[in-house]
Amino acid sequence: MTSLKTKFFGLELKNPLIVASSSLTANVDKIREFSDNGAGAIVLKSVFEEEIVNEYNQVAQTRTSAHFEEFIDYFDYKIRDQVLASYGKLIRDAKSASKVPVVASINCISAGDWLQFASQVQDAGADAIELNLFVMPCDPQTTAEGSRRFYLNAVREVAGRVKIPVTVKISSYSADLASICNALAGEKLAGITLFNRFANPDIDIEKEKLIEAQPLSGDREFLMPLRWVGILSPRLACPVAASTGIHNAEQVIKMLLAGATAVQMASVFYKKGASHLAELLKDLEHWMQKKGYASIEDFRGRLSLAKATNPGVYSRAQYLSSFGGYAGSERK
Numbered sequence: 208m209t210s211l212k213t214k215f216f217g218l219e220l221k222n223p224l225i226v227a228s229s230s231l232t233a234n235v236d237k238i239r240e241f242s243d244n245g246a247g248a249i250v251l252k253s254v255f256e257e258e259i260v261n262e263y264n265q266v267a268q269t270r271t272s273a274h275f276e277e278f279i280d281y282f283d284y285k286i287r288d289q290v291l292a293s294y295g296k297l298i299r300d301a302k303s304a305s306k307v308p309v310v311a312s313i314n315c316i317s318a319g320d321w322l323q324f325a326s327q328v329q330d331a332g333a334d335a336i337e338l339n340l341f342v343m344p345c346d347p348q349t350t351a352e353g354s355r356r357f358y359l360n361a362v363r364e365v366a367g368r369v370k371i372p373v374t375v376k377i378s379s380y381s382a383d384l385a386s387i388c389n390a391l392a393g394e395k396l397a398g399i400t401l402f403n404r405f406a407n408p409d410i411d412i413e414k415e416k417l418i419e420a421q422p423l424s425g426d427r428e429f430l431m432p433l434r435w436v437g438i439l440s441p442r443l444a445c446p447v448a449a450s451t452g453i454h455n456a457e458q459v460i461k462m463l464l465a466g467a468t469a470v471q472m473a474s475v476f477y478k479k480g481a482s483h484l485a486e487l488l489k490d491l492e493h494w495m496q497k498k499g500y501a502s503i504e505d506f507r508g509r510l511s512l513a514k515a516t517n518p519g520v521y522s523r524a525q526y527l528s529s530f531g532g533y534a535g536s537e538r539k
Contacts, residue, residue, distance in 0.1 A: 215469040216335035217372025217397030220247035227471035228312040239304040244484040253314040295331035308334040335372040372397035392443040400448040423474040428452025440466025441513035456490030466511035
């Protein structure tokens with residue numbers, strides 16, 4: 208009998224398909240639907256620290272009261288209290304609606320006192336916490352060492368406040384990605400997910416206007432996390448999950464072969480609905496049976512950097528002769 212069981216978030220999951228944090232996972236009916244269609248775990252929509260900070264700043268700019276400081280302190284307390292109450296209710300409702308682990312997601316832009324929120328998330332009943340960590344490295348004054356401190360401080364702050372497992376979802380924007388991931392894994396994380404995906408800018412050339420690009424991932428974006436899952440999964444002291452651009456069972460299998468213990472998916476569910484989960488699981492199980500694999504561990508990591516017969520493909524940055532061959536075939 209084929210077993211799809213795996214481990215991530217410090218938990219045993221019935222299969223490696225995790226519904227990633229998105230607006231879909233802020234809806235209890237959708238959460239129930241994902242659970243009923245076989246999700247291994249569900250990550251709730253992130254609490255965005257940035258949204259709270261922006262609202263705080265907007266009010267701060269418009270207040271001229273003589274009691275400004277007292278008001279701002281009160282406002283800061285109230286907005287955070289309201290966010291906590293709302294998110295706590297989502298966690299409790301999701302736990303009631305779901306038969307699989309429910310993971311809280313905190314999107315952090317700083318490693319300050321705001322992260323005490325994590326202990327309250329734990330009290331609300333979350334099975335684990337995913338820290339979605341990223342600050343766009345566009346400030347010339349911000350060094351790689353500063354970014355590294357941010358990541359490590361945030362993890363230590365949260366892990367020191369809770370007993371439930373803590374994982375990190377990290378960006379590919381780093382000059383020393385492997386080193387940062389290795390340092391994070393040394394903090395006894397329950398896992399690292401590669402990678403988070405953020406809004407990108409685009410330009411409307413007719414209106415000559417800056418706009419936001421398509422928010423959903425394309426099905427070729429999986430190649431970036433595939434490379435780094437293959438490189439890092441055999442080297443880190445914690446499990447690795449893959450995220451971004453994973454839309455079908457073939458891509459799920461590729462990530463597992465590269466060494467991922469789980470995959471996170473969201474964009475495809477906007478396009479095909481929660482029922483697509485059941486199809487993905489069926490296709491994964493069919494492939495395993497065809498190959499004679501009884502469990503995920505029978506093949507996980509077979510093509511990682513540590514086990515592939517041609518591991519140099521992972522670290523190659525230039526096309527070399529393969530590009531010339533491709534170009535040549537196009538000319539024929």
